[in-house]
Amino acid sequence: EPPSSGYGTPLGSPLGNYGNQNYEGGNGHHDNDHGEPKSYEFGYQVKDEYTGNNYNRKEASDGNQVRGEYRVQLPDGRTQIVTYYADWQTGFHADVKYEGTAQYPEQYNNYQGGYNNGPSGQYGGSNYAQNNGYNGGGSATSSVSIKDYSSGSGGQYNSGYNSGSNYDSYSGNNFGSLGDAVTNATKFDYKDIPNFPVSTVMGHAGRLLFGHIGSTPVVCMQGRFHFYEGYSLSACTMPVRLMKLLGVTTLVVSNAAGGINPSYRTGQIMLIKDQINFLGLAGVNPLRGHNDERFGDRFVAMNDVFDPEINKLAKSVGEMTGLKEIQEGVYASVGGPTYETVAEVNLMRVLGVDAVGMSTVHETVVAKHCGLKVFAFSLITNECVASYSSKETPDGEEVLQVAKENEGKLKGFVEKMIPHLAKSKL
Numbered sequence: 436e437p438p439s440s441g442y443g444t445p446l447g448s449p450l451g452n453y454g455n456q457n458y459e460g461g462n463g464h465h466d467n468d469h470g471e472p473k474s475y476e477f478g479y480q481v482k483d484e485y486t487g488n489n490y491n492r493k494e495a496s497d498g499n500q501v502r503g504e505y506r507v508q509l510p511d512g513r514t515q516i517v518t519y520y521a522d523w524q525t526g527f528h529a530d531v532k533y534e535g536t537a538q539y540p541e542q543y544n545n546y547q548g549g550y551n552n553g554p555s556g557q558y559g560g561s562n563y564a565q566n567n568g569y570n571g572g573g574s575a576t577s578s579v580s581i582k583d584y585s586s587g588s589g590g591q592y593n594s595g596y597n598s599g600s601n602y603d604s605y606s607g608n609n610f611g612s613l614g615d616a617v618t619n620a621t622k623f624d625y626k627d628i629p630n631f632p633v634s635t636v637m638g639h640a641g642r643l644l645f646g647h648i649g650s651t652p653v654v655c656m657q658g659r660f661h662f663y664e665g666y667s668l669s670a671c672t673m674p675v676r677l678m679k680l681l682g683v684t685t686l687v688v689s690n691a692a693g694g695i696n697p698s699y700r701t702g703q704i705m706l707i708k709d710q711i712n713f714l715g716l717a718g719v720n721p722l723r724g725h726n727d728e729r730f731g732d733r734f735v736a737m738n739d740v741f742d743p744e745i746n747k748l749a750k751s752v753g754e755m756t757g758l759k760e761i762q763e764g765v766y767a768s769v770g771g772p773t774y775e776t777v778a779e780v781n782l783m784r785v786l787g788v789d790a791v792g793m794s795t796v797h798e799t800v801v802a803k804h805c806g807l808k809v810f811a812f813s814l815i816t817n818e819c820v821a822s823y824s825s826k827e828t829p830d831g832e833e834v835l836q837v838a839k840e841n842e843g844k845l846k847g848f849v850e851k852m853i854p855h856l857a858k859s860k861l
């Protein structure tokens with residue numbers, strides 16, 4: 436029965452005005468408006484396993500008092516149960532209870548439970564939801580204390596490095612064995628680090644390593660976070676700021692990328708000399724939102740983010756370690772997870788892109804903002820398809836496979852490059 440005689444209130448009572456008279460724009464003289472309390476009852480329930488919708492409501496009125504209950508399935512897995520009664524003398528009274536235990540999917544471990552709800556003195560705080568969380572949340576108070584964690588098992592790559600008594604970090608993803616370059620590593624699974632995001636991509640193990648490469652202390656991320664995983668760019672780049680807070684001075688970033696330059700071949704290394712921030716050009720930037728001055732200035736120069744001297748050093752170190760045909764070029768990042776259409780590949784060629792991926796650019800933006808030096812390189816894992824007649828298609832397995840085939844030589848390169856870079860004081 437529809438609640439047409441006022442929203443659970445007796446007609447003629449003061450609440451009757453709300454429920455009926457005003458609503459209909461009349462003067463209160465309706466057919467059923469004889470001051471007689473009317474009772475009603477209604478209810479509904481939706482339970483749909485496909486969408487996960489599970490809620491219901493029931494309500495009854497004896498004409499004087501409304502009583503009801505509704506249940507809502509919360510995104511964290513709990514059911515919220517609100518029991519209420521209302522009458523025109525005392526108003527609305529609700530009793531709110533919860534059933535079940537809140538649970539967060541692993542990849543949102545620090546997103547929902549941590550960033551959104553965590554104390555504002557930590558990463559993101561309440562601002563995270565506005566996509567400026569990490570910047571706005573007072574992240575300078577965040578730190579990882581090694582003694583707080585028991586060591587887990589190793590993972591993949593993504594790391595930064597800093598020299599001297601500081602850390603260098605180098606960062607990567609599909610190259611599992613780069614983590615093996617870190618000696619005497621203490622390893623922490625991301626899932627064991629409070630408020631740390633979790634890698635959801637194959638090939639990204641999800642571990643933070645502390646150790647050395649040569650005599651250079653390094654912190655190494657085995658597995659990074661991508662926009663296409665659902666993380667905001669500020670969450671994706673939170674580890675870069677963590678590295679800064681740990682004392683890292685230079686961020687070394689590696690990635691798997693598609694070759695846009697027609698002369699590039701699968702298996703080649705491209706030193707990044709510049710980048711095109713497609714997301715940033717469209718207004719999606721990890722630094723969007725409140726600027727935390729403790730990390731850097733509001734406006735950030737990016738024309739000098741890559742140092743030609745570092746690339747020169749990398750070229751000679753690469754040649755020393757047997758890398759062949761080292762390229763130097765422009766890396767562009769897209770949001771992913773889609774690979775490029777033929778038209779997009781040709782567009783990027785016109786724009787001067789040499790290699791394309793779905794990472795790195797926002798990491799270097801945040802590194803530059805907080806004053807980290809940056810060295811970045813790509814492994815060309817596939818040649819982007821620029822012609823409609825081609826039968827080739829890129830796929831994630833192929834990218835991983837090529838990364839695997841080349842991780843030995845990348846490890847050799849990183850093992851040499853980081854100590855050289857540290858020594859060079861560049």
Ligand SMILES: O=P(O)(O)O[C@H]1O[C@H](CO)[C@@H](O)[C@H]1O
Nearest residue numbers: 608690691792793794831834
């Ligand atoms: O950039 P990394 O993380 O190396 O990985 C690249 O490879 C994946 C696509 O195959 C995407 O994540 C892309 O960004």
Ligand SMILES: Nc1nc2[nH]cnc2c(=O)[nH]1
Nearest residue numbers: 691692693791792793829
């Ligand atoms: N966008 C993009 N990312 C990649 N990562 C590895 N290969 C590719 C590619 O071809 N395109």
